[in-house]
Amino acid sequence: MTVTELVSYEAALAAYDPVMGLEVHVELGTKTKMFCGCSTELGAAPNSQTCPTCLGMPGSLPVVNATGVESAIKIGLALNCEIAEWCRFARKNYFYPDMPKNFQTSQYDEPIAYNGYLDVQLEDGEVFRVEIERAHMEEDTGKSTHIGGATGRIHGASHSLLDYNRAGIPLIEIVTKPIVGAGERAPEVAKAYVTELRELIRALGVSEARMEMGQMRCDVNLSLRPQGVSVFGTRSETKNVNSLRSVERAVRFEIQRHAAVLTAGDRIIQETRHFHEDDGTTTSGRVKEEAEDYRYFPEPDLVPVAPPREWVEELRAVLPELPRVRRNRLREEWGVSELDMQSILNAGAVDLIVATTQAGADAAGARKWWMGELARHANEEGVELGSLPITPAQVARVVELVASGDLNDKLARQVIEGVLAGEGDPDAVVEKRGLKVVSDEGALGAAVDEAIAGNAAIADKIRGGKVAAVGALVGAVMKATRGQADAARVKELILQKLGVEA
Amino acid sequence: MPGITREEVAHLARLARLELKDEELDHFAGQLDDIIGAVARVSEVADQDVPPTSHPLPLTNVMRADEVRPSLTPEQALSGAPAQEQQRFKVPQILGED
Numbered sequence: 001m002t003v004t005e006l007v008s009y010e011a012a013l014a015a016y017d018p019v020m021g022l023e024v025h026v027e028l029g030t031k032t033k034m035f036c037g038c039s040t041e042l043g044a045a046p047n048s049q050t051c052p053t054c055l056g057m058p059g060s061l062p063v064v065n066a067t068g069v070e071s072a073i074k075i076g077l078a079l080n081c082e083i084a085e086w087c088r089f090a091r092k093n094y095f096y097p098d099m100p101k102n103f104q105t106s107q108y109d110e111p112i113a114y115n116g117y118l119d120v121q122l123e124d125g126e127v128f129r130v131e132i133e134r135a136h137m138e139e140d141t142g143k144s145t146h147i148g149g150a151t152g153r154i155h156g157a158s159h160s161l162l163d164y165n166r167a168g169i170p171l172i173e174i175v176t177k178p179i180v181g182a183g184e185r186a187p188e189v190a191k192a193y194v195t196e197l198r199e200l201i202r203a204l205g206v207s208e209a210r211m212e213m214g215q216m217r218c219d220v221n222l223s224l225r226p227q228g229v230s231v232f233g234t235r236s237e238t239k240n241v242n243s244l245r246s247v248e249r250a251v252r253f254e255i256q257r258h259a260a261v262l263t264a265g266d267r268i269i270q271e272t273r274h275f276h277e278d279d280g281t282t283t284s285g286r287v288k289e290e291a292e293d294y295r296y297f298p299e300p301d302l303v304p305v306a307p308p309r310e311w312v313e314e315l316r317a318v319l320p321e322l323p324r325v326r327r328n329r330l331r332e333e334w335g336v337s338e339l340d341m342q343s344i345l346n347a348g349a350v351d352l353i354v355a356t357t358q359a360g361a362d363a364a365g366a367r368k369w370w371m372g373e374l375a376r377h378a379n380e381e382g383v384e385l386g387s388l389p390i391t392p393a394q395v396a397r398v399v400e401l402v403a404s405g406d407l408n409d410k411l412a413r414q415v416i417e418g419v420l421a422g423e424g425d426p427d428a429v430v431e432k433r434g435l436k437v438v439s440d441e442g443a444l445g446a447a448v449d450e451a452i453a454g455n456a457a458i459a460d461k462i463r464g465g466k467v468a469a470v471g472a473l474v475g476a477v478m479k480a481t482r483g484q485a486d487a488a489r490v491k492e493l494i495l496q497k498l499g500v501e502a
Numbered sequence: 503m504p505g506i507t508r509e510e511v512a513h514l515a516r517l518a519r520l521e522l523k524d525e526e527l528d529h530f531a532g533q534l535d536d537i538i539g540a541v542a543r544v545s546e547v548a549d550q551d552v553p554p555t556s557h558p559l560p561l562t563n564v565m566r567a568d569e570v571r572p573s574l575t576p577e578q579a580l581s582g583a584p585a586q587e588q589q590r591f592k593v594p595q596i597l598g599e600d
Contacts, residue, residue, distance in 0.1 A: 030568050031568050031569065031570055032568050032569065032570050032571070036571075037566070037569065037570055037571030038570070038571070038573045039570045039573065045576060045589065046576065046588065046589040046590050047576040047579045047580060047589055047590060047591070048573065048575070048576050048579075049573050050573055050574055050579045051571075051573050051574055052574070055574075055579060063564065063565065063566045064564065064565045064566070065565065065566060065568050066565035066566060066567060066568060067567075067568035068568070069565060086562070088556065093517070095517075095519055096596070097591070097593040097596065100591075144596075145588075145590065146596075147587075154596055154597055155597060157595060157596070157597070158595060159592055159593060159594055159595055160592075160593050160595075160596055161587055161588055161590035161591065161592055161593075162590055162591040162592075162593060163589075163590050163591075164579070164591070293513075293517055295514075295517065297556075298556035298557075300556065300557065302564075303557055303559065303561040303562055303563070303564050304557070304562045304563075305562065305563060306562040306563055307563075308563075
């Protein structure tokens with residue numbers, strides 16, 4: 001196969017209109033698997049969380065996890081879907097060692113939720129509606145380790161090893177209708193949709209939806225049609241695009257690749273493609289020898305799920321505020337711009353700032369530390385903001401100490417460093433490191449006198465009306481007090497002593 | 503027209519990883535066709551008032567609480583495996599050589 005020379009993104013969009021379909025799998029955070037009581041705890045020894053049911057032993061019978069169904073209904077409701085009055089599970093038959101049963105229990109033509117939408121907000125505030133085709137219940141597969149090939153790949157492997165701990169963990173597959181009309185913003189819409197979905201899933205409390213842990217996975221279907229044509233083109237299916245950034249990159253790359261193929265007068269092959277995190281490209285997966293033939297049929301070992309309407313309405317009544325609505329409310333409360341709010345969201349700081357304000361800090365103070373000093377730390381260490389060893393309550397205390405004048409910003413930064421270094425609560429760090437603003441007017445006054453005496457020329461300038469020169473004297477005092485003075489107060493004192501009106 | 507053709511039986515056998523000889527295909531195609539024909543008569547009998555059904559019991563919503571139950575030990579889980587390695591089921595090469 002020759003490497004296709006990509007068409008520039010702008011040229012691709014000038015000639016073609018992209019159509020996307022996004023399939024997202026969410027692993028539910030239930031304690032047990034979808035059809036048996038095996039634990040779903042992560043990190044267990046291989047094959048220590050299996051039973052005859054999830055191993056597909058003859059004579060074993062599945063029983064549906066009530067919390068799994070409840071989570072599916074919650075997701076469906078939050079996506080503005082209709083909830084099926086009656087639906088069944090179906091067997092999706094295929095031979096592949098990741099499922100010991102030789103079929104995956106899924107739903108076929110009777111999904112539990114269908115026909116909904118999710119409004120997503122782009123960075124400039126524009127709202128784009130993504131229509132939802134369906135959300136259905138199914139189960140995850142086992143984990144394969146390929147031995148003998150290059151870097152664990154299936155190609156060239158001599159054999160494979162299977163751990164079935166993950167086989168049977170509840171999954172909800174959420175499928176969009178074809179997303180049309182996004183135009184040049186298609187990559188952005190795709191990313192915003194997956195981001196919003198992740199926030200929604202978290203707000204519902206049905207999964208942590210951590211993409212880096214495989215708890216949420218995205219397949220990107222994309223096709224192009226010439227501008228002005230209404231029929232969809234042939235699509236490619238890029239599998240396992242597993243970060244928000246990758247979703248955006250995969251869409252962008254596929255738009256450019258499709259455009260290149262079509263512009264050259266070739267045809268797009270309907271195929272599975274693999275996304276490569278390192279360079280943001282996709283490559284062709286194995287071309288299927290034959291059309292998929294899963295021979296779906298209703299699962300005879302499970303009875304239909306018919307969620308009573310009272311139950312559905314009860315769940316609807318306690319749905320949390322939608323993340324987008326909540327974000328807009330907080331944005332107004334905090335008085336920040338769309339762009340700032342987007343940065344806060346991207347940094348994973350929304351809930352942290354909320355918790356910090358709930359612990360007594362004002363929003364501006366909370367935002368300043370989480371988005372400044374702490375975001376910088378998280379960045380440097382390559383960890384998520386929320387996993388830094390500092391709590392919202394501790395940040396709130398720092399904000400309080402600054403507000404009361406006990407700390408200035410410079411000292412507060414040292415306090416935060418201390419907390420992060422495990423030296424204890426802010427007050428303990430202040431105590432141990434002796435980080436108090438010098439508020440002893442006598443000591444401060446002496447330092448000011450010294451600074452004036454030592455910089456007579458500057459002092460004269462100030463007396464002569466060049467008030468701007470006061471910075472140099474403030475600097476000298478701050479240096480003398482090793483930063484532990486309140487700079488505003490120092491400036492006040494200097495001007496006062498020199499008899500100058502500020 | 504038969505309910506199932508010999509080609510369809512061959513396709514199904516392939517999907518089910520069953521190796522069938524030519525005479526077996528002839529044999530099973532005939533048998534399966536008879537079975538499908540017999541089952542098809544049910545729809546002749548069933549009137550408008552009989553809804554299609556996939557389960558003999560008129561039950562819905564059989565569910566269990568989300569409570570962990572003991573699993574097998576890895577040793578028990580692997581006891582029937584033809585081969586194992588690193589406490590995992592060992593399976594033959596999945597993709598053939600290209």
